[in-house]
Amino acid sequence: MAGVEFSRVRKEFGGFTAIEALDLRIEEGEFVSLLGPSGCGKTTTLRMLAGLEFPTAGEIRIGERVVNDVPPGQRDIAMVFQSYALYPHMTVRRNMEYPLRKRGLPAAERQASVLMAAEMLQLTELLDRKPRQLSGGQQQRVALGRALVRDPQVFLFDEPLSNLDAKLRGHMRAELVELHARLGRTMVYVTHDQLEAMTMSDRIAIILAGELQQFAPPQEVYRAPANRFVAGFIGMPSMNLVDGRLAHGSGSWQFMAPGIALPVPALAETAVAGEACLGVRPEHVHIGAGELQGRVQLVEQTGHENIVVLAVAGGIRLTCRTPASMIPRMGDTVDFRIDSERVHVFAPGDTGPRLNLPA
Ligand SMILES: Nc1ncnc2c1ncn2[C@@H]1O[C@H](COP(=O)(O)OP(=O)(O)OP(=O)(O)O)[C@@H](O)[C@H]1O
Ligand SMILES: [Mg+2]
Structure with missing residues (x-):
């Protein structure tokens, strides 16, 4: 061997x-x-x-x-x-x-x-x-x-x-x-x-x-x-990658993009305010309640779950998973939230490194 x-x-x-x-x-x-x-x-x-x-x-x-x-x-x-x-x-x-x-x-x-x-x-x-x-x-x-x-x-x-x-x-x-x-x-x-x-x-x-x-x-x-x-390469459907900005205030980090404002977990020392990319797995976007709004653009029923695409402001699309029994109607505007504990933050660029502190 x-x-x-x-x-x-x-x-x-x-x-x-x-x-x-x-x-x-x-x-x-x-x-x-x-x-x-x-x-x-x-x-x-x-x-x-x-x-x-x-x-x-x-x-x-x-x-x-x-x-x-x-x-x-x-x-x-x-x-x-x-x-x-x-x-x-x-x-x-x-x-x-x-x-x-x-x-x-x-x-x-x-x-x-x-x-x-x-x-x-x-x-x-x-x-x-x-x-x-x-x-x-x-x-x-x-x-x-x-x-x-x-x-x-x-x-x-x-x-x-x-x-x-x-x-x-x-x-x-x-x-x-x-x-x-x-x-x-x-x-x-x-x-x-x-x-x-x-x-x-x-x-x-x-x-x-x-x-x-x-x-x-x-x-x-x-x-x-x-x-x-x-x-973006690992996971199906792919992780949502949203370009926006990082801001730092009163000891914590915030991510902002059109229609999205969100506290993010602690980041590495290399993180700086300014351009950044937010990464959210489809399973961490929850439709039903929350402070964010999006319009249902696509619903794909796979049998055991649904893959739903939400159009948020500024041309941003978010893919999410919903249980089989929860089938949103196309065209409806729905409330949703992002599980901010589970998001990823990346530095700008196609291979921008992950900035989250190691888990
Ligand atoms: N004999 C060769 N002469 C010149 N370029 C080559 C040669 N063999 C491979 N390349 C180039 O090297 C790069 C890597 O090729 P490789 O075949 O290793 O890719 P791969 O990851 O296996 O892709 P695929 O998934 O399409 O099989 C490619 O840009 C290819 O065009
Ligand atoms: Mg090959």
Whole structure:
């Protein structure tokens, strides 16, 4: 078993810097997701770990060993690619057992491993087909199966569930979590789906434009996002982010924006009066009573709750959740309040740091 460490890792493609200076230490046996928008450098990071791409600077370790100069085949990792990269002329069975054949495992052992993985991935019926006779989702599962049978020190997954339908994705998510619990292997999982990252990971590394924004367990990322970008990226529906101003008076902070005036919790010493951003989770906006008013602009009934969008003054929109039985009428003006104990305050800018005192 082995952990993984990136130290000051930089990656340039020609004149373009894809990764700035990545420091990331993944513990042995940990399930870590690399999460971020398209083009932020997730695949590049994973490919460097796999040995398919060379860092421009910095060091990558698997266990104690610096692997910068170790060829992919000697790193004891298995990677499931974003494109599945199956051998087109081989059957599903052959594709899955390929790494075991290369290792010279006897037929009976190969057979047992393949059957176990096929069972888990619902591929048993498809073992004798060729990749071109499979749907995208089925091909993706074969690629997963080929990694599973290898049982390496470190598993690398690059959006392995992206081509599955919602139901199968949910099923596979649970299977992977269970697999991780059973094998206890280090797993690095790339996704741009925050729900996947939240539900599967021990810790999430959130990346924007090649820079690490936060590396923390899902609950911490949700409750105490390090900056405005993380705040908006994690959570569905997204956190409300309202631009306005901070003022300080008689020992406490106030936030003000058109139609909104609100005391905010204690802030760090770096907080200054002036421009700031208020962050409010939809579950912390309560319709029914309160000193604020908004017009109901949209009601989405999901079954167990409603997602309601309120138009406040100055073009501000606030998304909130209401219980299933509480369905506001579109166009009505309603009273609401914001749970001011639970709000976040961010410094100005797309990645303005969170200014709340640590909880
Ligand atoms: N071989 C390459 N040559 C030049 N630029 C590259 C190369 N590979 C990646 N890039 C650039 O590096 C950046 C990061 O790419 P990467 O594939 O790591 O993104 P990603 O986070 O995996 O995105 P996605 O979610 O779309 O898969 C992108 O801007 C991409 O265009
Ligand atoms: Mg990618």
